[in-house]
Amino acid sequence: MISRRIWPVVGALVLSGCSTIDHGAMVYVSTVxxxxxxxxxxxxxxxxxxxxxxxxxxxxxxxxxxxxxxxVKPGVECKRSDYPITEITGTNETASDLSQLLRDESRxxxxxxxxxxxxxxxxxxxxxxxxxNAETLKDFERARAIIETFDATVAGQQADEPPPPLEQSPxxxxxxxxxxxxxxxxxARNFVKANGNAAFEYDSxxxxxxxxxxxxxxAIDAVEDQAESIRQVSGNADGKPNxxxxxxxxxxxxxxxxNSVKTGADGVHGDVGLGKSFSTGVAAQILADAKKTxxxxxxxxxAAQLGKLAPPxxxxxxxxxxxxxxxxxxx
Amino acid sequence: xxxxFGLLVGAILLQFCSGCTIVRIEGDARLQLRGGVLKVAPAxxxxxxxxxxxxxxxxxxxxxxxxxxxxxxxVFVYDPQACRVVLIEPHAGNVEALRAVLAKNAGGxxxxxxxxxxxx
Numbered sequence: 085m086i087s088r089r090i091w092p093v094v095g096a097l098v099l100s101g102c103s104t105i106d107h108g109a110m111v112y113v114s115t116v117x118x119x120x121x122x123x124x125x126x127x128x129x130x131x132x133x134x135x136x137x138x139x140x141x142x143x144x145x146x147x148x149x150x151x152x153x154x155x156v157k158p159g160v161e162c163k164r165s166d167y168p169i170t171e172i173t174g175t176n177e178t179a180s181d182l183s184q185l186l187r188d189e190s191r192x193x194x195x196x197x198x199x200x201x202x203x204x205x206x207x208x209x210x211x212x213x214x215x216x217n218a219e220t221l222k223d224f225e226r227a228r229a230i231i232e233t234f235d236a237t238v239a240g241q242q243a244d245e246p247p248p249p250l251e252q253s254p255x256x257x258x259x260x261x262x263x264x265x266x267x268x269x270x271x272a273r274n275f276v277k278a279n280g281n282a283a284f285e286y287d288s289x290x291x292x293x294x295x296x297x298x299x300x301x302x303a304i305d306a307v308e309d310q311a312e313s314i315r316q317v318s319g320n321a322d323g324k325p326n327x328x329x330x331x332x333x334x335x336x337x338x339x340x341x342x343n344s345v346k347t348g349a350d351g352v353h354g355d356v357g358l359g360k361s362f363s364t365g366v367a368a369q370i371l372a373d374a375k376k377t378x379x380x381x382x383x384x385x386x387a388a389q390l391g392k393l394a395p396p397x398x399x400x401x402x403x404x405x406x407x408x409x410x411x412x413x414x415x
Numbered sequence: 416x417x418x419x420f421g422l423l424v425g426a427i428l429l430q431f432c433s434g435c436t437i438v439r440i441e442g443d444a445r446l447q448l449r450g451g452v453l454k455v456a457p458a459x460x461x462x463x464x465x466x467x468x469x470x471x472x473x474x475x476x477x478x479x480x481x482x483x484x485x486x487x488x489x490v491f492v493y494d495p496q497a498c499r500v501v502l503i504e505p506h507a508g509n510v511e512a513l514r515a516v517l518a519k520n521a522g523g524x525x526x527x528x529x530x531x532x533x534x535x
Contacts (some may be wrong), residue, residue, distance in 0.1 A: 108457065108463075108464070108491040108492050108493035109491065109492045109493075109495075110477070110489060110490070110491050110492075111463075111490050111491070111492050111501055112488075112489060112490040112501065112502075112503050112529075113477060113487065113488070113489040114487065114488045114489070115477075115478075115485070115486070115487040115488075116484075116485070116486045116487075117475060117476070117481045117483065117484070117485050118482065118483045118484040118485075119481055119482050119483010119484055119485075120482040120483055121476075121478075121479065121480070121482070121483070121485075122479045122480060122481075123476075123479035133478070133479075135481075146466035147492070160466035196504075
């Protein structure tokens with residue numbers, strides 16, 4: 085009796101716009117139901133379901149295999165199975181590895197930072213040597229002044245003395261005067277004798293200190309260039325694949341525009357609205373990387389700005405520390 | 416007899432109720448109407464098919480019929496090599512930018528767009 089009653093309903097259902105879709109691999113479904121729903125379950129969402137009320141579902145699937153009813157066509161083998169299973173694959177064979185590239189660039193940055201530290205230590209040493217040589221030169225000049233003053237005094241006293249008799253040699257007078265030479269003049273003579281090339285040493289030290297300062301400036305420039313290089317690598321890496329990846333399929337959906345990534349690849353610039361999005365597979369990884377690298381590019385931009393504002397002497401260390409923070413945040 | 420009559424009336428009413436179902440198909444598909452049943456099949460070489468159903472009454476969905484209101488949107492992929500990445504309703508104007516983000520190796524050159532961005 086019940087079956088008799090149900091047949092008209094079943095017939096009505098069949099005739100009331102039932103549709104069939106030749107199912108491939110379902111990758112996305114978004115459903116809003118209000119009322120009474122009856123679901124027998126699908127491959128994606130198995131299990132029967134009876135619904136009264138409201139139901140909203142947004143889902144993305146990553147199919148790994150599919151089985152479709154085999155249609156006999158030329159070149160198609162259907163003997164083994166009516167539902168042959170085929171794998172759905174997509175590979176992401178990459179030309180470059182962003183992580184490796186960033187690691188290499190970071191290693192270069194560390195080397196250049198070490199070069200800066202070495203150049204800074206060398207500069208400090210050369211400046212210290214320059215100061216010592218400057219002091220030596222000053223002492224040398226003072227010693228020479230003492231000697232010249234003393235010699236002038238001796239010469240003056242010699243002139244005031246009555247001329248010696250012709251038969252007497254002038255030597256004893258000068259010797260007498262010399263013998264009265266104070267100890268400090270003797271010390272000055274010894275100092276001048278020992279440091280005869282003080283002026284040359286000072287000039288050399290001055291030149292070396294200048295060279296060391298130039299080397300430090302070059303090393304700091306190299307660090308800044310390397311920081312810029314890392315920034316460019318990060319910026320240009322937007323959207324580029326990061327390592328070899330392999331998955332089935334990528335699905336990406338969006339519903340609003342409140343999220344974005346910066347793009348720099350292939351001449352496209354600006355923000356891409358990701359919206360209230362979902363994504364699967366390689367696309368999800370790429371978009372996540374793009375989001376992350378755009379964030380790190382922003383961070384490196386700020387680091388570069390910080391370096392410009394910082395005093396030149398500490399700019400390199402400030403930039404390098406900021407870059408370390410950016411790279412740590414990007415991991 | 417009145418009971419059967421009621422069922423018959425109900426069945427007829429269901430027909431009227433389900434008269435406002437709108438089905439939209441995106442992609443290269445073959446449509447067949449057989450005895451009131453719509454059959455959608457991919458054309459040869461079709462990468463993906465998107466569909467949207469909205470209706471009031473007795474409306475068929477991918478998981479079964481709903482009596483009431485149903486709005487459903489779905490995408491089936493038939494050739495993953497043609498559609499390595501499927502974009503569903505991306506914001507207009509962002510498709511090219513997304514293509515650049517996803518780049519060639521991520522399938523940016525084999526992009527299937529369903530929804531506002533158009534079907535490719």
